[in-house]
Amino acid sequence: MDAPAVRVAIDLVHVPSRVRLVRREPLPEGVLTVLQIAAGDEAAEIEAAEAVGRPRELVRSAAAFFIEQILLGPNSDSYRVLGADRNATAAELRRNMALLLRWLHPDVDRKGLRSMFAGRVTQAWGTLKTPDRRAAYDKESAARARRRSSGHARKKRRSAAPGKGFGVWRDPPQGLLRRAMWLLLGGARH
DSSP states (O other), rough: OOOHHHHHHHHHHHHHGGHHHHSSSSOOOOOOHHHHHTTHHHHHHHHHHHHHHHHHHHHHHHHHHHHIIISSSSTOOHHHHTTOTTTTOOHHHHHHHHHHEEEETTSSSTOOTTTGHHHHHHHHHHHHSHHHHHHHHHHHHHHHHHHHHHHHHHHHHHHOTTTTTTTEESOOOOSSHHHHHHHHHGGGGG
């Protein structure tokens, strides 16, 4: 068994500062295994633990951490919430949704600490469960990405200050050092 997603999950448990980086990357191969482990599939857990050479308890907690931080992290789209990419079939999305809901079920989550995620999982499934809803979601996501990229480009533009050979920010930047540089470079005079 090749378990890249399980390895990433274990790495994140040991180095949680990498979470932001991993959230920006495409999902690693083998997310299904992570979902199966979290949902209580003992055979998947044993196989993954042997494949990565780590204790089962670590593999189980890493799977939960991966789901909470990478799949259910802030700004995750519906595909990522369900642990899939845009090429996933409806059957794969449904299977992943069922595994996530099993992970969230009180029989698996006895303390009920993860129940707050159930709404996000069911909402993601509701958004993608029919071809029409999925097409509308994909169209809106593409439009949102275009708006975000054009807005980002506008924020980065600079205007030339009168009599200066370099550009300055139109609005004061965030951070003490940047704001001080902005003032020193004449940013407050426009």
